[in-house]
Amino acid sequence: MDAAPTVGELTPPDRTLMGPGPSDVHPRVLKAMSTPLVGHLDPSFIEIMDEVQNLLRYTFRTDNKWTIPVSGTGSAAMEAAIGNVVEPGDTMLVPTNGYFGDRMASMAERAGGEVVTVDAPWGQPLDPAAVEAAFDEHSPDVFGFVHAETSTGVLQPSVPELTDIAHANDALVIADSVTSLGGVELRVDEWGIDVAYSGPQKCLSCPPGASPLTLNDDAMDKVLSRESEARSWYLDISLLEGYWGDERAYHHTAPITNVYALREALRLVAKGIEERWDRHLRVAGALKAGVEGMGLEMNAPDDFWLPSLNTVRVPDGVDDGAVIQYLLDEYDLEIASGLGALEGDIWRIGCMGHSARRQNVSYLLAALGNALGEQGAAIDVDAGLAAMSERF
Amino acid sequence: MDAAPTVGELTPPDRTLMGPGPSDVHPRVLKAMSTPLVGHLDPSFIEIMDEVQNLLRYTFRTDNKWTIPVSGTGSAAMEAAIGNVVEPGDTMLVPTNGYFGDRMASMAERAGGEVVTVDAPWGQPLDPAAVEAAFDEHSPDVFGFVHAETSTGVLQPSVPELTDIAHANDALVIADSVTSLGGVELRVDEWGIDVAYSGPQKCLSCPPGASPLTLNDDAMDKVLSRESEARSWYLDISLLEGYWGDERAYHHTAPITNVYALREALRLVAKGIEERWDRHLRVAGALKAGVEGMGLEMNAPDDFWLPSLNTVRVPDGVDDGAVIQYLLDEYDLEIASGLGALEGDIWRIGCMGHSARRQNVSYLLAALGNALGEQGAAIDVDAGLAAMSERF
Numbered sequence: 001m002d003a004a005p006t007v008g009e010l011t012p013p014d015r016t017l018m019g020p021g022p023s024d025v026h027p028r029v030l031k032a033m034s035t036p037l038v039g040h041l042d043p044s045f046i047e048i049m050d051e052v053q054n055l056l057r058y059t060f061r062t063d064n065k066w067t068i069p070v071s072g073t074g075s076a077a078m079e080a081a082i083g084n085v086v087e088p089g090d091t092m093l094v095p096t097n098g099y100f101g102d103r104m105a106s107m108a109e110r111a112g113g114e115v116v117t118v119d120a121p122w123g124q125p126l127d128p129a130a131v132e133a134a135f136d137e138h139s140p141d142v143f144g145f146v147h148a149e150t151s152t153g154v155l156q157p158s159v160p161e162l163t164d165i166a167h168a169n170d171a172l173v174i175a176d177s178v179t180s181l182g183g184v185e186l187r188v189d190e191w192g193i194d195v196a197y198s199g200p201q202k203c204l205s206c207p208p209g210a211s212p213l214t215l216n217d218d219a220m221d222k223v224l225s226r227e228s229e230a231r232s233w234y235l236d237i238s239l240l241e242g243y244w245g246d247e248r249a250y251h252h253t254a255p256i257t258n259v260y261a262l263r264e265a266l267r268l269v270a271k272g273i274e275e276r277w278d279r280h281l282r283v284a285g286a287l288k289a290g291v292e293g294m295g296l297e298m299n300a301p302d303d304f305w306l307p308s309l310n311t312v313r314v315p316d317g318v319d320d321g322a323v324i325q326y327l328l329d330e331y332d333l334e335i336a337s338g339l340g341a342l343e344g345d346i347w348r349i350g351c352m353g354h355s356a357r358r359q360n361v362s363y364l365l366a367a368l369g370n371a372l373g374e375q376g377a378a379i380d381v382d383a384g385l386a387a388m389s390e391r392f
Numbered sequence: 393m394d395a396a397p398t399v400g401e402l403t404p405p406d407r408t409l410m411g412p413g414p415s416d417v418h419p420r421v422l423k424a425m426s427t428p429l430v431g432h433l434d435p436s437f438i439e440i441m442d443e444v445q446n447l448l449r450y451t452f453r454t455d456n457k458w459t460i461p462v463s464g465t466g467s468a469a470m471e472a473a474i475g476n477v478v479e480p481g482d483t484m485l486v487p488t489n490g491y492f493g494d495r496m497a498s499m500a501e502r503a504g505g506e507v508v509t510v511d512a513p514w515g516q517p518l519d520p521a522a523v524e525a526a527f528d529e530h531s532p533d534v535f536g537f538v539h540a541e542t543s544t545g546v547l548q549p550s551v552p553e554l555t556d557i558a559h560a561n562d563a564l565v566i567a568d569s570v571t572s573l574g575g576v577e578l579r580v581d582e583w584g585i586d587v588a589y590s591g592p593q594k595c596l597s598c599p600p601g602a603s604p605l606t607l608n609d610d611a612m613d614k615v616l617s618r619e620s621e622a623r624s625w626y627l628d629i630s631l632l633e634g635y636w637g638d639e640r641a642y643h644h645t646a647p648i649t650n651v652y653a654l655r656e657a658l659r660l661v662a663k664g665i666e667e668r669w670d671r672h673l674r675v676a677g678a679l680k681a682g683v684e685g686m687g688l689e690m691n692a693p694d695d696f697w698l699p700s701l702n703t704v705r706v707p708d709g710v711d712d713g714a715v716i717q718y719l720l721d722e723y724d725l726e727i728a729s730g731l732g733a734l735e736g737d738i739w740r741i742g743c744m745g746h747s748a749r750r751q752n753v754s755y756l757l758a759a760l761g762n763a764l765g766e767q768g769a770a771i772d773v774d775a776g777l778a779a780m781s782e783r784f
Contacts (some may be wrong), residue, residue: 003450004450004662004663004664004665005443005446005447005449005450005662007443007446007447007655007658007659007662010424010427010440010652010655010656012427012428012430012434012436012437012440012652013430013434013436014428015428015429015430015431015434017429017430017431019431021645022429022431022432022645022648024428024429025428025429030426030427030428031426032402033425033426033649034422034423034425034426035402035404035422036404036406036407036416036417036422037407037409037414037416037417037593037599038404038405038407038409038726039407039409039411039414039726039728040414040600041728042404042405042407042720042726043720044404044405045404048402048404051397051399054397054399055397055399057397058395058396058397071464071465071468071600071601072463072464072468072626072647073463073644073645073646073647074644074645075625075626075643075644075645076463076464076468076626076644078626079624079625079626083624103625106621106625107625109621110621110622110623110624110625111623199645201429201645207429207647207648207649207650208432208463208645208646208647208648208649209463209601209602209647209649209650210601229498229501229502230502231502231503231623231624232471232475232502232623232624232626232627233467233471233495233498233499233502234464234467234468234470234471234624234627235624235626250731251467252465252466252467252468253413253414253465253466253467253591253593253600254465254600255464255465255599255600255601255647255650256414256599256600257425257599257600257601257649257650257653258599258601258647258649258650260402260404261649263399263402264402266399267399270396270397270399271396272396273396328434328435334430334431334434336431336433339642
């Protein structure tokens with residue numbers, strides 16, 4: 001690599017992001033990203049850290065002291081949660097009803113834990129009775145579940161029932177709220193969730209890079225009394241506590257700009273989180289009505305429909321990838337294919353944060369209708385658009 | 393946390409950053425940060441990934457295929473290097489002549505490795521004879537050294553001698569180039585470095601969040617033939633390879649905006665890396681001349697002076713923290729205190745990337761002179777400024 005490569009100006013296409021994330025970023029958040037930096041130990045940054053922590057508490061609906069952005073994308077916050085709470089010798093119970101339970105399992109095993117599963121079909125939520133049975137059989141120390149499963153578009157209902165079972169068995173509960181935080185009702189304290197993590201690029205509509213994590217005192221007691229150190233230095237919460245806690249000691253250089261952006265994204269949430277949940281319900285409801293009005297079928301059962309991530313079954317004879325490519329090429333519009341067991345069977349259409357707007361939904365439905373028309377699918381675009389606009 | 397916290401507009405102070413990082417970010421890089429996002433699997437982003445990888449190869453002076461930005465700050469790239477290359481049962485040799493050798497040790501232990509040390513006083517580089525002796529005694533599998541030690545301001549000379557010793561003993565070499573990449577001569581291939589990692593917020597003048605890492609084929613062979621999985625899922629290079637390599641498979645959502653920024657920062661490097669090294673030498677040389685001309689003493693010996701990070705001894709009777717606070721309060725100027733064993737004894741003054749400019753150095757010297765005057769230190773500011781301007 002002797003000569004310097006010739007690389008031109010940064011001119012990415014102007015996409016409308018309706019996939020499983022990232023979602024469209026609010027202009028105020030983009031603007032915050034170009035703010036000149038202060039140092040990560042600057043007194044003014046300490047103040048910003050406090051503000052972000054308070055805003056995160058509000059968004060998680062928690063009073064947890066240990067509420068921080070982890071310096072990485074959502075999977076970093078996920079690994080911080082699992083890698084610190086699960087100690088070698090612990091047993092973690094994980095779900096098998098979606099893609100992200102497998103990731104939990106892999107992280108728990110790498111942390112030195114044993115993994116047991118509670119089964120449910122892909123596209124269905126966990127049944128509390130099955131969770132109870134798994135507890136009876138395996139006595140796990142930690143129970144992880146996915147509140148909003150991005151691979152299936154399923155929202156886990158009855159969270160307090162699940163946490164009650166875990167607590168009756170002296171286990172800690174870790175909730176994956178990557179695709180729910182800030183878009184779908186989530187109440188960490190009221191629902192008895194011990195640890196929750198999320199990503200910023202979903203319903204918070206913030207560029208990825210600093211990811212929400214919260215732990216209650218029970219979880220932190222376990223983390224701080226581990227017999228062996230966490231296996232990651234970078235994600236060791238007992239060390240991060242030195243920086244985000246009272247001491248403000250140097251651990252690693254925080255991603256300052258990403259923290260700026262998260263602050264701005266959370267200020268938008270702080271306009272009123274319940275209204276924000278309602279907006280997601282309303283706008284995604286119009287999207288769902290439009291999709292169904294066209295004659296397409298949702299993958300997730302109505303009772304467990306996840307507004308922030310809509311899974312739509314690919315009609316017979318239609319090439320899912322060709323539709324995705326057509327939307328990208330002709331409409332600069334991103335949706336995604338199925339993941340894991342549902343690859344080829346569904347499309348995943350996000351409706352998150354700044355993408356959860358009527359502008360985006362009406363554009364998506366019109367474009368999707370045309371893309372399916374190109375594929376010769378027997379759908380009724382007009383009926384879909386009419387069903388959508390009734391909800392607007 | 394029922395009520396939404398009241399958090400105002402983001403208005404951090406307008407700092408001049410002359411500490412150990414972050415450095416001042418180039419306006420073009422800040423602007424890139426506010427570019428709207430595309431998806432992390434978008435074809436246009438794949439192209440950007442290729443460009444960033446090529447630019448990183450140019451900057452590292454390497455042809456290594458496995459050259460990527462890790463999704464986190466510099467310590468994430470550090471842990472990706474150590475946590476993947478060191479397997480349980482391996483022995484890693486680390487230095488004791490600065491703060492970051494300890495961090496290497498902690499990461500190697502958490503990876504399941506045994507740690508042995510090669511000693512040198514804080515403020516001195518490693519002596520090849522001592523490295524050779526440590527190899528004879530311990531037969532380590534991996535040898536880590538710090539090319540540019542941010543805690544002491546010492547540049548490790550004679551890198552090829554060190555790598556020759558390691559290779560003669562069939563060990564892999566990991567180089568910490570956090571404070572050298574893009575600012576100080578570093579030639580990964582020519583010098584026989586197997587793995588190098590860095591941070592973006594030092595000599596690359598990019599906000600932290602996506603951090604350079606390169607591995608040659610020998611190192612990747614070891615990583616890909618590990619008996620046990622790496623202990624971090626997030627930083628597992630064999631999985632990252634699926635995303636950054638030919639397959640382009642989803643692993644985690646890349647920090648898109650940080651990759652945009654790194655691309656722009658590296659485009660500035662690609663104007664000519666040797667000129668950039670020269671500029672750092674020249675501008676930091678003026679800083680050093682100015683500091684010494686005032687009557688202050690550098691901590692690092694002249695032969696091992698690190699242009700990007702200048703350590704200055706605190707004169708007797710002067711309160712190091714008061715000077716730092718005065719510069720921050722009166723000049724919006726950041727420098728840093730000593731770290732670890734040198735806390736209280738030195739100041740650390742960065743001269744990196746966009747901060748390695750005459751504007752910054754003349755401002756720093758004038759302000760530092762006034763701050764020391766406030767403290768009643770016997771220094772000759774005019775002589776310092778004259779010595780500086782001779783080098784301009």
